[in-house]
Amino acid sequence: MRWAFCFCFPHASRWERIGHKVVETEIHRQVPKDGGHFEQSANYHVYALDMFLFYHVLAETTDAYRARLKVMANFLDSLLGRSRRLPSFGDDDGGRFFHPHGCRDRFARATLATFAALFRKLRRGRFP
Incomplete structure (x- = not known):
């Protein structure tokens, strides 16, 4: 995504x-049709969805x-369930693409809010 900020360089259009x-290929390689990320980690799912968004x-x-x-957002919405907290399963290296304030198990709410703002809906039709 760096090329988007380097449009004045001679090879910028090629980089773009x-x-x-690469990004269009990777979303399909990393995310199967059910919407879960191939790493099978709740935190990596949020991380990847943030980057793809x-x-x-x-x-x-x-x-x-x-x-x-x-389908990634709907998968994440299902993971959060009624508690709206991200379950801890799979790897978690502590990394984040964006770092909202608050408890780590609530960070996914910001990701779903971003998705909902961009697409105007979630499967359940509610904001996190």
Whole structure:
């Protein structure tokens, strides 16, 4: 995504094409049709969804890309359940793409709020 901020460089358009192809490929490679991230980690799922959402803000994405974002968000919404807290399973290296304030098990709420603001809905039709 760095190329998006380097548009004045001579090879920026090439970097953009390559980057776009990589990100579009990776969302389908890393996220199966059920919406879960291949790492099978709740925290990595949030991390990946944040990155893929950020790319969506920066670039024009395909219908297939946006559809995969939606199933990722719905998967995350299901993980949060009624408590709206992220369960702790799988790896967690403490990394975050964005770092909202508050308890770590509530960070996913910010991710779902971002998704809902961009797409105007979640499967359940509510903001986190």
